[in-house]
Amino acid sequence: xxxxxxxxxxxxxxxxxxxxxxxxxxxxxxxxxxxxxxxxxxxxxxxxxxxxxxxxxxxxxxxxxxxxxxxxxxxxxxxxxxxxxxxxxxxxxxxxxxxxxxxxxxxxxxxxxxxxxxxxxxxxxxxxxxxxxxxxxxxxxxxxxxxxxxxxxxxxxxxxxxxxxxxxxxxxxxxxxxxxxxxxxxxxxxxxxxxxxxxxxxxxxxxxxxxxxxxxxxxxxxxxxxxxxxxxxxxxxxxxxxxxxxxxxxxxxxxxxxxxxxxxxxxxxxxxxxxxxxxxxxxxxxxxxxxxxxxxxxxxxxxx
Amino acid sequence: xxxxxxxxxxxxxxxxxxxxxxxxxxxxxxxxxxxxxxxxxxxxxxxxxxxxxxxxxxxxxxxxxxxxxxxxxxxxxxxxxxxxxxxxxxxxxxxxxxxxxxxxxxxxxxxxxxxxxxxxxxxxxxxxxxxxxxxxxxxxxxxxxxxxxxxxxxxxxxxxxxxxxxxxxxxxxxxxxxxxxxxxxxxxxxxxxxxxxxxxxxxxxxxxxxxxxxxxxxxxxxxxxxxxxxxxxxxxxxxxxxxxxxxxxxxxxxxxxxxxxxxxxxxxxxxxxxxxxxxxxxxxxxxxxxxxxxxxxxxxxxx
Amino acid sequence: xxxxxxxxxxxxxxxxxxxxxxxxxxxxxxxxxxxxxxxxxxxxxxxxxxxxxxxxxxxxxxxxxxxxxxxxxxxxxxxxxxxxxxxxxxxxxxxxxxxxxxxxxxxxxxxxxxxxxxxxxxxxxxxxxxxxxxxxxxxxxxxxxxxxxxxxxxxxxxxxxxxxxxxxxxxxxxxxxxxxxxxxxxxxxxxxxxxxxxxxxxxxxxxxxxxxxxxxxxxxxxxxxxxxxxxxxxxxxxxxxxxxxxxxxxxxxxxxxxxxxxxxxxxxxxxxxxxxxxxxxxxxxxxxxxxxxxxxxxxxxxxxxxxxxxxxxxxxxxxxxxxxxxxxxxxxxxxxxxxxxxxxxxxxxxxxxxxxxxxxxxxxxxxxxxxxxxxxxxxxxxxxxxxxxxxx
Numbered sequence: 001x002x003x004x005x006x007x008x009x010x011x012x013x014x015x016x017x018x019x020x021x022x023x024x025x026x027x028x029x030x031x032x033x034x035x036x037x038x039x040x041x042x043x044x045x046x047x048x049x050x051x052x053x054x055x056x057x058x059x060x061x062x063x064x065x066x067x068x069x070x071x072x073x074x075x076x077x078x079x080x081x082x083x084x085x086x087x088x089x090x091x092x093x094x095x096x097x098x099x100x101x102x103x104x105x106x107x108x109x110x111x112x113x114x115x116x117x118x119x120x121x122x123x124x125x126x127x128x129x130x131x132x133x134x135x136x137x138x139x140x141x142x143x144x145x146x147x148x149x150x151x152x153x154x155x156x157x158x159x160x161x162x163x164x165x166x167x168x169x170x171x172x173x174x175x176x177x178x179x180x181x182x183x184x185x186x187x188x189x190x191x192x193x194x195x196x197x198x199x200x201x202x203x204x205x206x207x208x209x210x211x212x213x214x215x216x217x218x219x220x221x222x223x224x225x226x227x228x229x230x231x232x233x234x235x236x237x238x239x240x241x242x243x244x245x246x247x248x249x250x251x252x253x254x255x256x257x258x259x260x261x262x263x264x265x266x267x268x269x270x271x272x273x274x275x276x277x278x279x280x281x282x283x284x285x286x287x288x289x290x291x292x293x294x295x296x297x298x299x300x301x302x303x304x
Numbered sequence: 305x306x307x308x309x310x311x312x313x314x315x316x317x318x319x320x321x322x323x324x325x326x327x328x329x330x331x332x333x334x335x336x337x338x339x340x341x342x343x344x345x346x347x348x349x350x351x352x353x354x355x356x357x358x359x360x361x362x363x364x365x366x367x368x369x370x371x372x373x374x375x376x377x378x379x380x381x382x383x384x385x386x387x388x389x390x391x392x393x394x395x396x397x398x399x400x401x402x403x404x405x406x407x408x409x410x411x412x413x414x415x416x417x418x419x420x421x422x423x424x425x426x427x428x429x430x431x432x433x434x435x436x437x438x439x440x441x442x443x444x445x446x447x448x449x450x451x452x453x454x455x456x457x458x459x460x461x462x463x464x465x466x467x468x469x470x471x472x473x474x475x476x477x478x479x480x481x482x483x484x485x486x487x488x489x490x491x492x493x494x495x496x497x498x499x500x501x502x503x504x505x506x507x508x509x510x511x512x513x514x515x516x517x518x519x520x521x522x523x524x525x526x527x528x529x530x531x532x533x534x535x536x537x538x539x540x541x542x543x544x545x546x547x548x549x550x551x552x553x554x555x556x557x558x559x560x561x562x563x564x565x566x567x568x569x570x571x572x573x574x575x576x577x578x579x580x581x582x583x584x585x586x587x588x589x590x591x592x593x594x595x596x597x598x599x600x601x602x603x604x605x606x607x
Numbered sequence: 608x609x610x611x612x613x614x615x616x617x618x619x620x621x622x623x624x625x626x627x628x629x630x631x632x633x634x635x636x637x638x639x640x641x642x643x644x645x646x647x648x649x650x651x652x653x654x655x656x657x658x659x660x661x662x663x664x665x666x667x668x669x670x671x672x673x674x675x676x677x678x679x680x681x682x683x684x685x686x687x688x689x690x691x692x693x694x695x696x697x698x699x700x701x702x703x704x705x706x707x708x709x710x711x712x713x714x715x716x717x718x719x720x721x722x723x724x725x726x727x728x729x730x731x732x733x734x735x736x737x738x739x740x741x742x743x744x745x746x747x748x749x750x751x752x753x754x755x756x757x758x759x760x761x762x763x764x765x766x767x768x769x770x771x772x773x774x775x776x777x778x779x780x781x782x783x784x785x786x787x788x789x790x791x792x793x794x795x796x797x798x799x800x801x802x803x804x805x806x807x808x809x810x811x812x813x814x815x816x817x818x819x820x821x822x823x824x825x826x827x828x829x830x831x832x833x834x835x836x837x838x839x840x841x842x843x844x845x846x847x848x849x850x851x852x853x854x855x856x857x858x859x860x861x862x863x864x865x866x867x868x869x870x871x872x873x874x875x876x877x878x879x880x881x882x883x884x885x886x887x888x889x890x891x892x893x894x895x896x897x898x899x900x901x902x903x904x905x906x907x908x909x910x911x912x913x914x915x916x917x918x919x920x921x922x923x924x925x926x927x928x929x930x931x932x933x934x935x936x937x938x939x940x941x942x943x944x945x946x947x948x949x950x951x952x953x954x955x956x957x958x959x960x961x962x963x964x965x966x967x968x969x970x971x972x973x974x975x976x977x978x979x980x981x982x983x984x985x986x987x988x989x990x991x992x993x994x995x996x997x998x999x
Binding site: 032033034131132133134158159160161162163164165166173187188189190194197267270271273274275277278279283284285286287288289292295298299302303 | 337338339340341438439440465466467468469470471472495496497498537558559571572573576577579580583584585586587588589590591597600601604
């Protein structure tokens with residue numbers, strides 16, 4: 001997918017503001033607070049909206065007004081709008097046929113996809129009787145049934161219980177491994193975190209950050225890295241670390257027998273650490289960074 | 305003791321929602337987990353005395369739920385999962401009405417509604433009509449309406465549904481504060497395990513109407529002695545080989561994580577030593593502990 | 608402590624008994640109802656008939672006092688009601704008051720149905736649509752408190768339309784006639800008004816609550832209610848009218864044939880002027896054209912119609928007719944009409960009564976129909992608003 005200086009506004013209200021981005025193969029997470037423009041981006045990418053400015057391309061072609069491209073695109077929308085009287089099987093089979101498969105191919109594809117999402121035991125019940133998790137799985141099935149190259153998933157895990165979520169995540173990761181492009185938009189950060197380290201962060205219609213989470217974190221220099229070290233002799237360790245140049249501050253967590261080190265040069269810090277732990281006389285039991293994750297990146301980049 | 309059930313069974317025709325369920329839960333913050341259709345909603349309705357059960361006894365806050373339903377509901381606040389705000393009233397009117405429905409006098413209800421809305425952080429917005437609220441504000445108003453009569457037990461059903469990360473943080477913060485600092489017991493029913501872990505101390509896992517697991521989260525999360533999770537700056541493959549030569553067993557996990565088991569008698573010093581020798585940067589080193597998700601999946605998969 | 612905790616505070620106050628919970632629900636419902644501007648306007652307009660009633664009662668009171676103020680109106684009244692009555696107001700006081708209230712309540716019944724159309728549909732269907740039932744049922748109140756509370760909203764508004772104006776008009780009429788014996792004579796009227804208000808509130812209220820619980824969309828419920836009001840009314844009227852016409856036609860034919868047969872059997876010729884025949888069946892050529900006494904035939908027909916109306920069940924189809932029949936019986940309107948009919952010449956009496964009295968079947972038929980409707984409404988409510996005891 002490629003967005004080239006795309007803007008979209010509705011009347012006076014801005015949806016997307018001069019967005020330029022190339023989304024590679026593999027699984028990418030699309031994040032942002034409410035009103036950031038995530039749904040607008042997805043609608044532009046699937047050709048449901050025409051950009052006010054700029055060009056949107058998927059698989060090399062402009063996506064507006066090219067229905068043939070939908071053969072290669074799969075969309076799992078956020079809204080919950082089924083034909084309630086259809087059975088799960090009917091629904092997925094019809095979507096397969098609409099996707100261009102002939103009857104035997106559609107039947108095989110529907111069976112394969114429903115089996116993959118775990119809906120085979122319930123395929124002959126009307127959608128009206130499905131729980132939220134089952135509806136989500138059926139929605140995912142219809143997005144996958146025509147074996148698309150590009151997949152857009154809008155909040156795919158709402159209402160699913162952890163067992164189903166595990167299975168669906170495995171499917172998505174497998175698709176990413178097959179070098180298909182999957183764009184997953186979600187509010188639940190830790191779900192995106194387990195799926196993929198590559199993210200796109202939007203705020204107020206503009207692109208705030210894109211790439212690998214940890215690389216982004218390294219680039220945020222307004223907030224120093226917080227690295228937690230756990231050691232029995234934590235106060236002595238704290239004193240020793242304060243003699244290092246790149247350490248800017250140390251906070252003591254007495255209850256956990258740990259210290260939190262602040263530094264703007266994590267690379268230098270980490271490279272000296274194994275020597276200290278192995279031969280410096282300190283038995284460092286744990287080391288981790290509690291803000292090297294998606295939640296911290298999100299908070300630092302998006303908070304007002 | 306928060307609530308206890310003895311042999312409770314509830315069937316809807318051919319479907320058994322609760323199957324001879326017996327559980328005792330102490331006061332505090334309790335997470336209620338379970339796959340879809342496991343009976344969580346039925347359990348909550350049973351505790352509130354909203355549905356009759358086929359057989360079994362039980363008590364909520366030391367009150368029998370067969371005979372003292374109205375008393376139980378005076379002490380319990382419930383924030384349901386779906387939208388439940390009807391339009392046409394201002395936020396503070398809604399909260400005051402919710403209080404009056406419990407039996408508070410009109411003046412008490414209005415005073416208390418303002419107090420509670422201050423607590424949840426709805427400032428000037430409380431004078432606007434409910435239909436103009438964003439999702440986060442609606443959830444907070446729901447929470448406020450549930451605590452306006454100062455219940456001893458607060459039941460939250462999927463409170464962070466559909467909220468963006470900032471809003472989720474706030475609701476979880478409120479729930480944590482109420483449960484830990486203000487002495488209110490909490491039943492937190494959710495599918496999002498990190499949320500449950502962040503707020504609750506105790507957890508109850510249901511499956512197909514039966515009790516699958518129950519206990520304090522700290523106790524359920526066992527330590528695996530001698531096992532460590534390691535992440536390096538570079539890829540794990542070379543380091544894994546080095547560790548294998550030293551006698552450790554390694555296993556690769558997602559997100560470049562390496563699971564290392566050191567031989568008996570060794571500690572994480574072995575790993576540090578290996579890193580210092582190889583000039584590798586260790587960015588993450590922690591003893592392995594099962595996550596709540598692993599506990600849940602293990603409990604659910606048991607026959 | 609100089610710095611006060613701004614966080615969550617505990618509250619320990621008194622909670623009222625759940626028996627009072629319906630009052631909260633009623634108050635809330637009334638407040639929401641009053642926000643509707645159309646409703647406020649409708650309530651104001653509904654008070655106009657009350658003003659007219661009050662005016663009329665005042666005029667009658669002044670008439671009894673033979674006051675000079677009303678002398679200009681006397682010719683009008685005499686033309687409308689009959690000179691005998693106007694000349695002796697005190698004797699006919701009870702009857703006139705009763706009938707004035709009868710007309711008033713009939714008008715206000717129409718307004719009540721309109722008010723219910725504006726207030727009623729949203730009562731339960733809104734709670735169903737916005738999923739507010741868990742909010743109610745998870746609090747210490749029983750289902751019956753909820754229903755009584757919602758019914759209370761209807762009772763309040765109907766009371767404003769039916770009972771309060773009647774009371775005020777009564778007091779005004781009393782003041783203007785300056786005669787306390789009126790109270791002794793017409794006190795039962797007041798009780799009947801309140802009873803009527805109760806019957807309408809409970810029966811119509813339960814009916815609209817049941818309809819409201821059937822659908823999540825209050826517009827459909829409004830349409831249902833309009834159907835109950837208009838369609839049932841039309842069905843009842845049409846059935847009754849068709850039946851009446853049919854009967855009258857039949858009787859006329861039979862009467863004319865009987866008359867002709869009787870006259871043909873009589874030997875002597877009575878000197879009657881030749882009159883053209885009106886019957887299609889009269890083509891029997893006997894000795895001279897048979898004479899038919901149309902006046903008598905018509906009088907007989909009217910009497911027979913009156914008799915038949917006593918067992919005519921067709922108006923039972925109309926909801927408003929049912930309610931007003933019960934009300935009229937309690938007011939004693941039928942007796943009043945009969946007394947007034949005595950001032951009318953004998954031949955015209957039956958026609959007069961037929962025109963003015965309306966449905967004549969026994970009142971307890973209507974009471975039974977209303978009771979059945981109340982029972983049905985309660986069943987529907989019980990079924991629709993189950994206390995969340997279902998799977999989803």
